[in-house]
Amino acid sequence: MSDAVLVTTKVNGDVVEYACPTDEVLLDSLRDRVGLTGVKEGCGTGDCGACSVTIDGQLVCACLVLGVEADGREIGTVEGMAEEGELHPLQQKFIEHAALQCGICTPGFLVAAKALLDKNPKPSENEIRYALAGNLCRCTGYDKIIRAVQDAAKDMRKSRKR
């Protein structure tokens, strides 16, 4: 039996408290204790990116972080992307380009793509492919995902200029 620790963290801007066993990964804490099931478990070993979240703005796999490590940090998940009921441009473009089929990998792709665009608003196709190399999709063949990210980046640059 592992010790349980009380963790106070911020998830998508809201202060959240949970008690979790010390050997529990953040993926499980977010899903089972905070109720954010947008974070998916694919491989559980950091290879597939389905559990991509940000910690203090840094993109990571939640399956390779302990839940207790979140104490005092700020976590970002796919649930934090839409604002005031309006989808994030990436989410909107994923729908328009049909950049998803089964949907398991989608939250991870969205979080990883947002992390890329936050750093690099005008990525080349190559840069997008490299930045999303840690996210695996077994349905779409990636092309639609890349197009959706390119299109979203274009719209976001336009709205920033306005």
Next chain:
Amino acid sequence: MRYESPATTKEAVALLAKEKGEAHVLAGGTDLLVRMKSGLTEPALVVDIKRIPDMTTIKTTQSGFKIGAAVSGAQLSDHKALCKAWPGVVEATNLIGSDQIQGRATMVGNLCNASPAADSVPAMIAAGAKAVIVGKGKRRTVPVEKVVTGPGTTSLKRGEVIEAITLPKPAKRTGDAYLRFTPRTEMDIAVVGVGISLSIERGVVKKAKVCLGAVAPTAIVVPGAARALVGSKLDDKALDKLAAACSRACNPIDDKRGTAAYRTRVAGVLARRAAKIAYQRAGGAA
């Protein structure tokens, strides 16, 4: 499992020294958490070093750089001065895994995990990196090549932790490079890795260090390969000698990624290419 996140290296060392059961340092966790999940290790104590300021920062010192043990690959690539001074070291570390992995994975973790195929290790060794090792009441600094003793084993004693990696300030007209070969273009483990650093004067190589990865139980320094470069302007003859010396030094395994014969040959090919990049970075005409 007890989880501790001390604020100083001293506290971390005390916690590790006191623990009678299995104890592990947690930096990026990209190896440790996978091993815990698969049941390969069941630590009684995990010491998270990411709340220790000395371990989470890159310091520029008079003699070079001091990179904390918990500094991630992403932090390295964001550090302009370090990228300029030792691009080979940063690129080698950045080859490990995806952006998600780069957000967590550390050079020291890569070193202490002690895989023969660790990408950052040959680059660090070629660049003359040293490990700052802290134990109870003691602190020692050793060349990185003295840390790993075999696959999965290190020379660290119980209760010792690596606090940081130091890299020297590069001498004028110094360049470094790291190249690896993997069967896939991304997200794979090296079949061969080559780290080279060299310094030139009027186009002539004055100093060189060559280190190979994934072709022996540990990363190996190849003095004969360095000798092949010194005194040359990186002409074909010198590069042939370099390649031959690298292939001769190989003692690889056969596995699904590559046969021993293949690894041996590729070591020479990659060494030539890495030497050219390092030479160009040192300011030599390609």
